[in-house]
Amino acid sequence: MNAIILSAAFGVVMMLCSFLIKNKSNFRHIASVALLILLIGNIADTYGYTFFAIDTHGMLQFNRFGLLFNSIAIGSTLLYVLLTGKEIENAGMHVAEYFTLILFVLCGVTLLSAYNNLLTLFLGIEIMSIPLYILTGSDKRNMKSNEAALKYFLMGSFSTGLMLMGIALTYGGTGTFSLEVVRNAPNMYKGLVSFLEILGLLFLLVSMAFKVSAAPFHFWTPDVYDGAPSVFTSFMATIVKAAGFIAFIKLCAVRMAETESVVDWKMIYAIIIVATLLVGNITAVFQQSVKRMLAYSSIAQAGFMLFTLISLNDMAYEGILLYSAAYSLATIGIFAVLVKMKDYTFDGYNGLAKTQPVLAATNTVFLLSLSGIPLTAGFFAKYYMLAAVVKTGNYTWLVITGVLFAAVSVYYYFRVIQAMYFKEGNAETTTIVPSFKYGLIALAAIIILLGIFPTLLLRWLYF
Amino acid sequence: MSEIPLTHILFVSTALFFIGMYGLFTRRNMITMLMAVELMLNSVNINFVAFNKYLFPENLDGVFFTIFIITIAAAEAAVAIAIIINLYRSHHSIDVEDATEMKW
Amino acid sequence: MTLLNMFLDTAAANSAANYLPIGIQIFFAIGFVATMLVLSNFMGPKRKTSDKLETFASGIETHGDARQPMAIKYFLVAILFVLFDVEVIFFYPYAVNFKELGWAGFGEIVLFVAFFLAGFVYIIKKGALNWED
Numbered sequence: 001m002n003a004i005i006l007s008a009a010f011g012v013v014m015m016l017c018s019f020l021i022k023n024k025s026n027f028r029h030i031a032s033v034a035l036l037i038l039l040i041g042n043i044a045d046t047y048g049y050t051f052f053a054i055d056t057h058g059m060l061q062f063n064r065f066g067l068l069f070n071s072i073a074i075g076s077t078l079l080y081v082l083l084t085g086k087e088i089e090n091a092g093m094h095v096a097e098y099f100t101l102i103l104f105v106l107c108g109v110t111l112l113s114a115y116n117n118l119l120t121l122f123l124g125i126e127i128m129s130i131p132l133y134i135l136t137g138s139d140k141r142n143m144k145s146n147e148a149a150l151k152y153f154l155m156g157s158f159s160t161g162l163m164l165m166g167i168a169l170t171y172g173g174t175g176t177f178s179l180e181v182v183r184n185a186p187n188m189y190k191g192l193v194s195f196l197e198i199l200g201l202l203f204l205l206v207s208m209a210f211k212v213s214a215a216p217f218h219f220w221t222p223d224v225y226d227g228a229p230s231v232f233t234s235f236m237a238t239i240v241k242a243a244g245f246i247a248f249i250k251l252c253a254v255r256m257a258e259t260e261s262v263v264d265w266k267m268i269y270a271i272i273i274v275a276t277l278l279v280g281n282i283t284a285v286f287q288q289s290v291k292r293m294l295a296y297s298s299i300a301q302a303g304f305m306l307f308t309l310i311s312l313n314d315m316a317y318e319g320i321l322l323y324s325a326a327y328s329l330a331t332i333g334i335f336a337v338l339v340k341m342k343d344y345t346f347d348g349y350n351g352l353a354k355t356q357p358v359l360a361a362t363n364t365v366f367l368l369s370l371s372g373i374p375l376t377a378g379f380f381a382k383y384y385m386l387a388a389v390v391k392t393g394n395y396t397w398l399v400i401t402g403v404l405f406a407a408v409s410v411y412y413y414f415r416v417i418q419a420m421y422f423k424e425g426n427a428e429t430t431t432i433v434p435s436f437k438y439g440l441i442a443l444a445a446i447i448i449l450l451g452i453f454p455t456l457l458l459r460w461l462y463f
Numbered sequence: 464m465s466e467i468p469l470t471h472i473l474f475v476s477t478a479l480f481f482i483g484m485y486g487l488f489t490r491r492n493m494i495t496m497l498m499a500v501e502l503m504l505n506s507v508n509i510n511f512v513a514f515n516k517y518l519f520p521e522n523l524d525g526v527f528f529t530i531f532i533i534t535i536a537a538a539e540a541a542v543a544i545a546i547i548i549n550l551y552r553s554h555h556s557i558d559v560e561d562a563t564e565m566k567w
Numbered sequence: 568m569t570l571l572n573m574f575l576d577t578a579a580a581n582s583a584a585n586y587l588p589i590g591i592q593i594f595f596a597i598g599f600v601a602t603m604l605v606l607s608n609f610m611g612p613k614r615k616t617s618d619k620l621e622t623f624a625s626g627i628e629t630h631g632d633a634r635q636p637m638a639i640k641y642f643l644v645a646i647l648f649v650l651f652d653v654e655v656i657f658f659y660p661y662a663v664n665f666k667e668l669g670w671a672g673f674g675e676i677v678l679f680v681a682f683f684l685a686g687f688v689y690i691i692k693k694g695a696l697n698w699e700d
Contacts, residue, residue: 015686019689150550160539164532165510168507175519537650540649545646
């Protein structure tokens with residue numbers, strides 16, 4: 001509860017700061033402090049110190065898993081603002097508004113980690129999406145940015161329409177918006193019940209697949225991620241995406257599981273996963289721009305996160321937290337380096353190791369983490385995901401597919417490393433301040449630390 | 464007097480929903496596409512109210528959901544108009560076919 | 568069955584008699600409109616001038632074409648109006664349960680308005696409502 005209210009309140013404060021404070025560079029510091037307070041508030045909430053006791057009539061349900069995810073999301077955002085705050089200032093004229101929108105997105109994220117009702121799911125998704133449309137189009141002079149915003153808006157609102165239709169139909173089938181349905185209640189409409197609900201759940205599944213850019217519904221992702229200003233792509237591809245997964249998983253774990261007897265949902269998930277892995281990895285191989293490659297790789301990573309839907313056991317829940325932390329941190333790091341580059345193509349990275357050794361080294365760690373090489377957080381994230389599926393005893397073929405595509409992904413991540421270390425060239429960057437380098441080193445250290453001791457993060461789930 | 468059966472209302476709302484979807488996919492004028500999206504959202508409103516009135520009249524869950532949909536739709540429309548105006552300034556057209564800076 | 572009973576008895580079985588009130592209403596509605604149109608046509612004065620052929624715009628003389636570029640300010644104000652207008656919808660549930668919700672409900676609605684006021688202050692300070700640049 002703390003995080004939801006504080007993020008909204010800080011958003012408003014930040015909004016008012018935009019005309020109260022003249023000095024642009026102050027906004028970054030205010031936002032960092034706000035995020036820090038938010039993080040502390042959320043951790044306090046985790047240990048039972050709720051500042052705002054509000055009876056939500058079961059619409060929100062706070063548990064350890066959701067609160068820990070909140071901490072990860074807020075912590076990643078804090079790191080993101082600390083690392084790339086300077087770039088956010090340069091993204092456009094309305095600096096304070098960008099931070100405001102980021103805080104509002106966090107409000108949506110915290111709602112999504114706690115929702116227990118389809119209304120709060122809808123509100124969370126929308127509070128998260130609408131600021132993102134604006135952030136995508138924030139580079140007003142740039143045609144690509146405008147176009148990306150339009151595409152994102154059209155696809156986003158279309159999937160919102162589908163989601164609402166799904167919610168309406170499940171409401172017609174069950175008579176309630178709460179996630180857990182009391183079956184065989186006297187007021188249940190007989191006859192139409194199962195059909196309406198199943199149809200509604202299908203609509204919901206499609207719309208959530210849109211939001212997390214899973215395969216048949218992924219086509220908006222590359223353009224939007226490519227067109228949006230790089231700093232905001234970094235935010236969209238990490239924290240927001242992970243929050244979408246948390247919502248998706250909760251929906252599937254509760255609602256779809258209840259109707260497992262009628263529809264073989266797991267088979268649908270398996271098809272989505274294979275399609276997502278296939279499209280994401282194969283298309284990423286052929287990209288020339290690192291930014292666009294990262295967009296496709298984010299689709300591929302989505303495929304891995306979707307493994308949770310198949311297993312849905314304790315290990316999978318631990319895995320998704322580790323995965324979202326590892327993936328978010330690594331992608332934030334890669335984008336932090338990317339926005340400093342003058343040329344976004346693979347050739348633009350040629351010889352970065354000579355001109356900027358620290359950037360090249362940390363970037364290598366991030367890329368290794370994304371491709372799932374041992375000793376980085378990405379390895380354990382992928383391991384948890386796959387092992388959780390193995391534990392269920394079925395779907396061995398899916399695990400094998402996952403491992404194969406993880407191997408494919410190594411190719412395109414290593415292309416960047418190869419360009420940085422083994423190709424002649426003169427990679428041009430904008431001016432790099434020492435504090436930025438220290439930030440990157442800290443981020444890389446966290447990733448390696450998590451790669452050696454994943455329990456460092458996961459122990460917070462239990463005490 | 465006999466009531467209008469629920470199925471008729473569901474038919475209307477489903478038809479509107481798919482008209483909206485059809486409009487979104489076939490029209491190339493951004494304002495029309497925005498209208499199509501609004502049509503989809505509002506058809507869902509009809510659904511909610513109809514389900515609420517016919518199947519679960521004891522509480523007003525469905526009606527309250529429509530209130531949230533209306534406000535969110537207004538917010539979405541505001542953002543969309545802003546995006547369209549911005550795009551018009553750079554492209555001097557509100558035809559989506561002209562927005563082809565990036566290929567799908 | 569008296570006429571009054573028939574109006575009140577909504578639960579009666581479906582029969583042609585139930586439609587009688589509607590029939591009477593339709594009859595009177597059409598009759599009234601038709602009578603008025605015919606009467607005004609016969610009794611009113613007739614002046615055939617070019618003014619009468621013009622588009623009616625609340626008595627103001629029309630000029631120019633409607634399809635001309637409008638100031639972007641207009642859209643901005645219109646959008647802001649829609650946003651603030653639509654939020655009033657949340658007052659309906661509060662208005663209906665005004666008494667039951669008591670001071671707690673009042674506090675919540677004040678909070679809601681305060682949030683909106685913050686947005687309003689923001690748009691004023693940003694100069695979104697300035698007509699003249």
